[in-house]
Amino acid sequence: MKLAVVGTGYWGSNHARIAGEFVDEGVVDDAIVCEADPDRAASVASEHGLDYVTNHRTVADHDVDAAIVATPSPTHEPVVTDLLADGVHAMVEKPLALSVDAANRIVRVADDHDCILGVGHVFRHHPALDAVRELVRRGELGTVSHLRTARHACQPARPVGALHSLAVHEVDIYRYLLERNPDTVYCRLDQAVAAETHDTVTLVLDFGDVTGVVSESWSIPVDGKRRELVVVGSEAVAAVDYLDDTVVELYDVPPSSQPAGTRQSHIVESEAPAEVIDVDGDEPLKTEDRDFVEAVRDGREPVTTGVDGTWAVKLLADAERSAERNAVVDVRGDAMVEPRRSVRSQN
Incomplete structure (x- = not known):
C-alpha cells in the first residue's frame, strides 16, 4: 500500500512524520507528501x-492507494472529492467540511467511487477515553447521567472561533461515549477578550436521560491549560485529563445517608480518586x-466514518443556530x- 499525506501544516507535518514511521515499520510499502508550497514540500519530505x-490532482498518478488530508478546512471538499473521484481512499482532518451539504457531498462521492472515507477526530483514539467508553459500555459506572468537559487556556483566539476549533471535539466525543445522537x-x-470572533463557548447537549455540558x-x-472530561454515573465517576493519555481516575459516589426529601447536612468531598487506572496506548494520532x-x-x-464526521458538522451548525436564536x-x-x-466489505 502507498500512502499520501496532503497538506503539511501543523497536523499535516505530524501525519507526514507518522507516514515515514509506517514505511520504516512496514505498515505501508511507501509514502509521499503533497504540499502546494514547493520549498515546504521538499523540506518536510526530506x-x-x-x-x-x-x-x-497528481497524487493518483503516483499509484497512491490512500491519502490523509490535512489541508485548511475550506479546501477539504474540493481536495477530498478530487482524490475520491480518482479512486484514492481518504481520511480527512476534522472538520470534514464547513457545511452539512458539503459533508454529505463528500460522503456521496466516496460511495459513488466505492472508497473508504474516514475523519480525523483524534480523541476517539485517546487511550484513556477508550477506557472510559468501555467502562460505560460494561455498566461499571452505573447509569450515566452527566458528562462535563472543560477546555480552558489563555491564548489568542483562532479566526474560526472556539466552537469549531474546540467544541468540535466534544460533539463527537459525547456521541462516541453514549453511542447515540443528542435530542437537543x-x-x-x-x-x-477576542474582538473578531467568539473565544468562549458554553454548550449543553441533552441526550434525554444524560446531560452533556x-x-x-x-x-x-487560571490553572494553565486544562483539558478535562468527567463522566458521572450512579455507581462511580470517571475523570480524564486529556493532557495525560493513559490515566483514568475513578471516584466513588458517596451513598446518601439522609431520608428521601430531607436536606443534606454536609457535603462529602473526595480528595483523591478511589482508583487510578493506567491504560496502555500508542500516540493517539x-x-x-x-x-x-x-x-x-x-x-x-474506520473508527470515525464520514457519517460521524457529518454529524459533528451538523451539530456545530445546530449550535450556531441556537446561539443566534438564544x-x-x-x-x-x-x-x-x-x-x-x-x-467495500459489504459489496
Whole structure:
C-alpha cells in the first residue's frame, strides 16, 4: 500500500512524520507528501525520507492507494472529492467540511467511487477515553447521567472561533461515549477578550436521560491549560485529563445517608480518586492513522466514518443556530445527515 499525506501544516507535518514511521515499520510499502508550497514540500519530505508532489490532482498518478488530508478546512471538499473521484481512499482532518451539504457531498462521492472515507477526530483514539467508553459500555459506572468537559487556556483566539476549533471535539466525543445522537442542543458564544470572533463557548447537549455540558475558552488565565472530561454515573465517576493519555481516575459516589426529601447536612468531598487506572496506548494520532490504513487494507469502515464526521458538522451548525436564536434547538428526526450506502466489505 502507498500512502499520501496532503497538506503539511501543523497536523499535516505530524501525519507526514507518522507516514515515514509506517514505511520504516512496514505498515505501508511507501509514502509521499503533497504540499502546494514547493520549498515546504521538499523540506518536510526530506525530513522524513519521503518523495513529494505539489498538486493533489497528481497524487493518483503516483499509484497512491490512500491519502490523509490535512489541508485548511475550506479546501477539504474540493481536495477530498478530487482524490475520491480518482479512486484514492481518504481520511480527512476534522472538520470534514464547513457545511452539512458539503459533508454529505463528500460522503456521496466516496460511495459513488466505492472508497473508504474516514475523519480525523483524534480523541476517539485517546487511550484513556477508550477506557472510559468501555467502562460505560460494561455498566461499571452505573447509569450515566452527566458528562462535563472543560477546555480552558489563555491564548489568542483562532479566526474560526472556539466552537469549531474546540467544541468540535466534544460533539463527537459525547456521541462516541453514549453511542447515540443528542435530542437537543443549546449554545452560547461569547467574546470575552477576542474582538473578531467568539473565544468562549458554553454548550449543553441533552441526550434525554444524560446531560452533556461543555465549557470551552481561550480567555481563562487560571490553572494553565486544562483539558478535562468527567463522566458521572450512579455507581462511580470517571475523570480524564486529556493532557495525560493513559490515566483514568475513578471516584466513588458517596451513598446518601439522609431520608428521601430531607436536606443534606454536609457535603462529602473526595480528595483523591478511589482508583487510578493506567491504560496502555500508542500516540493517539498514530493509532488513528493506523486504523485508517488497516480499514483500507481490510475493506471496512474506520473508527470515525464520514457519517460521524457529518454529524459533528451538523451539530456545530445546530449550535450556531441556537446561539443566534438564544434558544434550544431540537435535532430529533432530522434527516440532514445522509447514511453511507455501501463500503467495500459489504459489496
